[in-house]
Amino acid sequence: MFKIAIDGPAGAGKSTISKEIAKKLNIEYLDTGAMYRAVTLKAMRLGVNMEDDNAYGFLDGTDITFINGDIYLDGENVSKAIRSVEITNNVSTPSKIGCVRSYLVELQRKISESINVVMDGRDIGTVVLPNANLKIYLDASVECRALRRKKERDLAGVELSLEETIKEIEARDLKDSTRKINPLRKADDAIIVDSSDMTIEEVVNTIIKLAYERGFKKMSEKFVNGQNVQGYIIHVTPSYLKIELGEDALGIIYSNDILDVVDGHSLHEYYNVGEQFEAQVKSLSKDQKTGQPLYILSTKLEQERLAKEAKEAAAKARKEAKLAKFQALKEADEIISAKVSKVLKTGAFLSYEGHEVFLPVKQSEVSLEALSKLVGEELQVLVTFIDAEKAQIQVSQTLASRKTARLAKKAEFDALAEGQVVTATVTTLLPFGAILSFGSQTGLLHQSEIDHKQVRDVKQHLQVGQEVQAKIIKIEEGKISLSLRAMTRHPWEILCEQYHVGDVFEGTVEKIIPAGLIIKLTDEYSGLMPKGEYSWLLTDKLEEQVTEGSTLKVKVLDIDSKKKRVSLSRRATLENTWGDIKLNRNDIINVTIAAVDEKGAKVSYKNVTGYLPVGEVSATRRVGRVDEIYPVGTEVEALVLNCDPLRAKLLVSIKAIELNKERESFDKYMKQQDSETPVSTMADLFAGLNLFEEEASKKSKK
Ligand code: DC
Numbered sequence: 066m067f068k069i070a071i072d073g074p075a076g077a078g079k080s081t082i083s084k085e086i087a088k089k090l091n092i093e094y095l096d097t098g099a100m101y102r103a104v105t106l107k108a109m110r111l112g113v114n115m116e117d118d119n120a121y122g123f124l125d126g127t128d129i130t131f132i133n134g135d136i137y138l139d140g141e142n143v144s145k146a147i148r149s150v151e152i153t154n155n156v157s158t159p160s161k162i163g164c165v166r167s168y169l170v171e172l173q174r175k176i177s178e179s180i181n182v183v184m185d186g187r188d189i190g191t192v193v194l195p196n197a198n199l200k201i202y203l204d205a206s207v208e209c210r211a212l213r214r215k216k217e218r219d220l221a222g223v224e225l226s227l228e229e230t231i232k233e234i235e236a237r238d239l240k241d242s243t244r245k246i247n248p249l250r251k252a253d254d255a256i257i258v259d260s261s262d263m264t265i266e267e268v269v270n271t272i273i274k275l276a277y278e279r280g281f282k283k284m285s286e287k288f289v290n291g292q293n294v295q296g297y298i299i300h301v302t303p304s305y306l307k308i309e310l311g312e313d314a315l316g317i318i319y320s321n322d323i324l325d326v327v328d329g330h331s332l333h334e335y336y337n338v339g340e341q342f343e344a345q346v347k348s349l350s351k352d353q354k355t356g357q358p359l360y361i362l363s364t365k366l367e368q369e370r371l372a373k374e375a376k377e378a379a380a381k382a383r384k385e386a387k388l389a390k391f392q393a394l395k396e397a398d399e400i401i402s403a404k405v406s407k408v409l410k411t412g413a414f415l416s417y418e419g420h421e422v423f424l425p426v427k428q429s430e431v432s433l434e435a436l437s438k439l440v441g442e443e444l445q446v447l448v449t450f451i452d453a454e455k456a457q458i459q460v461s462q463t464l465a466s467r468k469t470a471r472l473a474k475k476a477e478f479d480a481l482a483e484g485q486v487v488t489a490t491v492t493t494l495l496p497f498g499a500i501l502s503f504g505s506q507t508g509l510l511h512q513s514e515i516d517h518k519q520v521r522d523v524k525q526h527l528q529v530g531q532e533v534q535a536k537i538i539k540i541e542e543g544k545i546s547l548s549l550r551a552m553t554r555h556p557w558e559i560l561c562e563q564y565h566v567g568d569v570f571e572g573t574v575e576k577i578i579p580a581g582l583i584i585k586l587t588d589e590y591s592g593l594m595p596k597g598e599y600s601w602l603l604t605d606k607l608e609e610q611v612t613e614g615s616t617l618k619v620k621v622l623d624i625d626s627k628k629k630r631v632s633l634s635r636r637a638t639l640e641n642t643w644g645d646i647k648l649n650r651n652d653i654i655n656v657t658i659a660a661v662d663e664k665g666a667k668v669s670y671k672n673v674t675g676y677l678p679v680g681e682v683s684a685t686r687r688v689g690r691v692d693e694i695y696p697v698g699t700e701v702e703a704l705v706l707n708c709d710p711l712r713a714k715l716l717v718s719i720k721a722i723e724l725n726k727e728r729e730s731f732d733k734y735m736k737q738q739d740s741e742t743p744v745s746t747m748a749d750l751f752a753g754l755n756l757f758e759e760e761a762s763k764k765s766k767k
Pocket residue numbers: 075097098099101102156157160185186187188189237241
């Protein structure tokens with residue numbers, strides 16, 4: 066019998082390589098690691114203290130068998146169960162127990178005794194098969210082995226970082242090589258094959274070449290896999306039949322490979338020795354005792370193939386449906402609600418509509434610890450990554466909550482309207498304004514919108530952190546413009562409500578300027594009273610009568626909203642008695658003597674008062690006082706000598722009327738004479754007139 070022993074550390078590729086060699090050389094493969102794993106599984110299920118040598122009494126009644134490459138523990142196919150992380154983490158313990166090792170070594174020797182076999186493990190070349198035809202010590206660097214393990218795990222959906230995998234492998238190496246009984250050790254005659262930089266094929270070919278060099282001869286095959294064969298039943302047991310397939314060829318068929326045999330029923334119920342039997346070749350093995358080729362048969366191959374195809378098709382359809390579903394969710398950027406099902410070191414598995422998705426801790430809103438308390442809770446997540454090959458889906462809670470916040474912000478924004486008033490906080494001061502925030506929104510307050518008055522330095526008006534009531538004045542292209550100015554009415558508007566054209570009020574003089582007076586109206590505005598509007602009379606001198614701070618009764622003449630100017634007048638509040646007085650020199654008017662003094666008399670004319678000097682009373686009489694001729698109350702005709710309404714001045718004369726009359730009669734007389742005697746000189750003409758005598762005597766008196 067040809068025996069190949071392959072030992073080496075975990076992750077060196079022993080099982081992959083061994084399986085491949087067995088297939089190519091058509092010999093048996095015995096995975097001894099799987100046997101230690103099976104014992105570990107049973108020990109854990111029984112809950113025994115695995116450190117205790119006496120805990121393994123159960124091995125006595127334990128059945129470990131390999132059927133068609135699968136390992137059976139007490140009749141149960143445990144090929145999958147023994148690959149769990151839990152078993153991997155615990156298998157080192159039973160592996161160092163003496164009774165476990167001797168039990169399994171014994172079993173391994175027995176199984177391999179009469180067959181061509183490739184066996185992998187830790188002590189095959191040193192303990193189990195010390196006389197193996199070929200001993201290989203398969204090694205690889207720790208990093209390389211860790212990478213392989215990680216890939217295997219990734220495929221299985223178990224997340225573990227490379228660093229953690231390296232640590233795990235180093236720990237197992239140490240345990241496997243330092244245990245007291247049968248530690249991992251290279252047999253002296255073993256050939257080292259370092260697989261770090263080799264492909265599987267290269268390693269397999271290297272070992273096969275060595276096997277042939279050591280005298281391996283391939284068993285000749287009579288039948289090929291899948292072939293239909295016929296024979297006679299030569300042996301019936303409850304669980305298998307032995308079939309003779311002609312000379313030198315023996316077949317075996319296990320009950321679970323026979324169609325129509327009901328589970329748990331003995332084959333004795335169905336078959337008898339000598340009956341003809343037809344089946345298909347499943348694989349080629351060797352009789353453990355005789356070393357003869359032993360064909361493993363089945364009548365279920367077609368059914369299994371169909372079932373496998375159907376299973377694969379269903380799995381493919383499920384995978385495609387899953388991918389399509391998540392692809393659509395990803396494209397729609399749709400937030401989904403998924404339930405936390407399991408928390409690992411690197412994140413959590415969540416379930417969504419029966420599918421498992423992975424949430425890496427980095428994409429979670431909470432820590433791993435907090436996540437583990439959320440098992441069974443729903444989380445809002447977004448699909449971020451789809452591995453189509455592995456049909457693995459990655460989700461993010463962080464992106465989902467960002468999206469939710471973004472949507473809420475948008476909804477809040479959409480609900481805003483121009484004219485709305487918001488309570489906002491000043492967050493940033495800018496050279497030309499400030500950024501204000503309210504809710505989840507921000508808006509710009511431009512410098513020109515801070516106050517009705519011109520703002521030169523924003524810092525003088527606002528502080529970071531200050532809370533203000535602001536009005537939204539514009540929403541455009543997603544940007545919000547705010548105003549504080551719009552929160553109050555323009556002072557001009559207020560002024561316009563307070564003052565109207567024609568209003569008379571008591572105003573305070575703010576300032577006297579060459580053009581007139583500045584009169585205070587409101588805190589913001591003042592009005593101008595032009596100098597000419599002070600009085601109807603030029604004689605009323607503003608500079609002499611007004612001081613800054615004094616008050617005046619004034620009237621609003623004009624409110625110019627365009628120029629924001631208010632014109633005021635004082636004289637408009639006063640009666641203009643001289644306003645109607647429009648007299649020219651030499652006009653004859655009726656006046657009444659109002660009061661008499663030494664120099665003349667005050668005369669009234671309409672509403673005003675004029676003056677009649679005593680010298681202007683008569684042309685013919687010498688008068689001392691006016692009332693000598695005209696007592697108070699007398700109405701007389703008088704001639705206007707001078708009328709200046711702007712200075713309230715009216716000077717009248719009665720004398721001038723008399724003189725004018727005399728001159729008229731003289732002129733009349735002269736016109737008569739003109740027609741009778743010619744005039745000689747002007748002196749001759751006036752020689753006879755009293756008027757001139759009187760004038761002359763006045764002058765001589767003075
Ligand atoms: O090859 P593996 O990882 O399936 O092996 C599982 C454990 O079993 C391994 O950590 C060491 C132990 N083992 C052993 O001690 N001797 C063997 N011949 C095979 C495996």
